[in-house]
Amino acid sequence: MIEWGSITLTPLSSTVFLLAFSYLIYNYIIYPAFLSPLSKLPAAHFTSSLTPLWITYKRRTGYESRTIAAAHKAHGPIIQLAPNEVSVASLDGLRKIYTGGFERTAWFLAFANYNGTPNLVTLFxxxxxxxxxxxxxxxxxxxxxxxxxxxxxxxxxxxxxxxxxxxxxxxxxxxxxxxxxxxxxxxxxxxxxxxxxxxxxxxxxxxxxxxxxxxxxxxxxxxxxxxxxxxxxxxxxxxxxxxxxxxxxxxxxxxxxxxxxxxxxxxxxxxxxxxxxxxxxxxxxxxxxxxxxxxxxxxxxxxxxxxxxxxxxxxxxxxxxxxxxxxxxxxxxxxxxxxxxxxxxxxxxxxxxxxxxxxxxxxxxxxxxxxxTLRLNAPAPGPQRRMVPEGGTTVDGYFIPAGITISASPYSMHRNEDIYPEADKWKPKRWMPKNDSDEKDVEREGGNDMRRWFWVFGSGGRMCVGNNFTLLVLKLVLAAIYTNYETTIIDDEGIEQLDDMMATPKGDKLILGFTFLSE
Incomplete structure (x- = not known):
């Protein structure tokens, strides 16, 4: 018999206890940290292979997108966020995940209406x-x-x-x-x-x-x-x-x-x-x-x-x-x-x-x-979650098994310094044609096409159906404003981006002054 404090274990119960303890150690520490296919991926945080607590905390405090982007900057185009979750920031990832038939996760059910009556967001x-x-x-x-x-x-x-x-x-x-x-x-x-x-x-x-x-x-x-x-x-x-x-x-x-x-x-x-x-x-x-x-x-x-x-x-x-x-x-x-x-x-x-x-x-x-503006302040900057299908997939040279949540984020895609130099700065000039006669897609020095990395509306079969509508409305509204008015800032203390699920201004307001220009 084994005595453990005030608890006395018989040989049989000791064996059961040790087996259970060994099972837990193997399944929740040894396997995920050293033997799982995901163990070969760079970890976004030293606890990522063992627990989702780190990324869950970042999500709840509104720092998910910038945290994932920083991890990609430090560790490369594919990282492990949690024992069952991976993030990618590469064209290979976009192609595999969003044009490869990967289905959405249950996370999207949060957008259900009328007691689950399906719409384009919740149709899996x-x-x-x-x-x-x-x-x-x-x-x-x-x-x-x-x-x-x-x-x-x-x-x-x-x-x-x-x-x-x-x-x-x-x-x-x-x-x-x-x-x-x-x-x-x-x-x-x-x-x-x-x-x-x-x-x-x-x-x-x-x-x-x-x-x-x-x-x-x-x-x-x-x-x-x-x-x-x-x-x-x-x-x-x-x-x-x-x-x-x-x-x-x-x-x-x-x-x-x-x-x-x-x-x-x-x-x-x-x-x-x-x-x-x-x-x-x-x-x-x-x-x-x-x-x-x-x-x-x-x-x-x-x-x-x-x-x-x-x-x-x-x-x-x-x-x-x-x-x-x-x-x-x-x-x-x-x-x-x-x-x-x-x-x-x-x-x-x-x-x-x-x-x-x-x-x-x-x-x-x-x-x-x-x-x-959409590059730097994508309205939905966070992960667009998908589930790896049966048979798994290989992304950026790493095998990802079936059942793993995998995603890319506009926030991370749009802050790749190799594609967008000075990525944290608002520089509309980067999108301007090189000269008046050049109507081709703008390309960064070195030949990387910025528009291929521009991912604010998603891609593949589930790409936002209203992308053309949104772009045209934005152009119409800005044209109506800036043809007639000059705008100046009165109060922008609340504008700092809180990049949780949507990139809403932190204070939920931005006060501008409008000066009518008659000429």
Missing amino acids: DGASHARRKRMVSNIYSKSYLLRSEDFRAMAAVLLFRRFLPAIALTNLAGEGCDVYEMGCALGAEFISSYEMGTANGIDIVRTGRETARKEYLETAKRKFRQLRGKEAATKDLEDMCLDMCRRTEAFLALEGRVVVKDDQIETFPVVYAQLRETIPKIEGTQSEKETELLVASELLDNIEAGREGIGIALTYAMWHLSRTPLVQKALRKELLGLGKTFKYPLPNETAFSTENVRALDGLPRLDAVIHE
């Missing part, structure tokens, strides 16, 4: 995801958006009848504008209006809707960041979207693409109409209620993505421009080269032509400002 099955994505990919393509009368009319209404008049009022009052609040509101309005038309989408940007704006954004914040009151906030947002869907369904009885009613432009619900028609045909829904929830789940997810993604990108773009007056001045000069297309007030919505929007899309400096 690759075939189902591809089928749903094909339903809307054409109406989110650049070619469709550039020639769409509905998109142009919507943009004119939101910019020149709602957004710029609200900015003009803050200018006349000598007050600053919280551009994070306004940018998030404008992002939600743009996507919801394209989905359900300007008469049925969210209406919180124009003058007189300040209280509704704050209430909506606070509700969305409680849900998205999982704060106290999340359940009530989730229900409020889901009820709001269902109500908009039902109003849109009634609107579809009207004829025509764009309706003028009491001098108000009411645009066609492009995305709603597409999903409402195709989901029953292609997915074989059994009832109107099932179809309604599937459509609403998809639209609500898009609204939340537009609110955060467009809002964050606009906030950082305007912050950078306000800190660099020379770049702001050069951008305005480029915009004025389009004539009076974006001068406020707009004579009428028909002045927003396909040719004007196409010309705006081709402006190199505006494109450079947006790409550099």
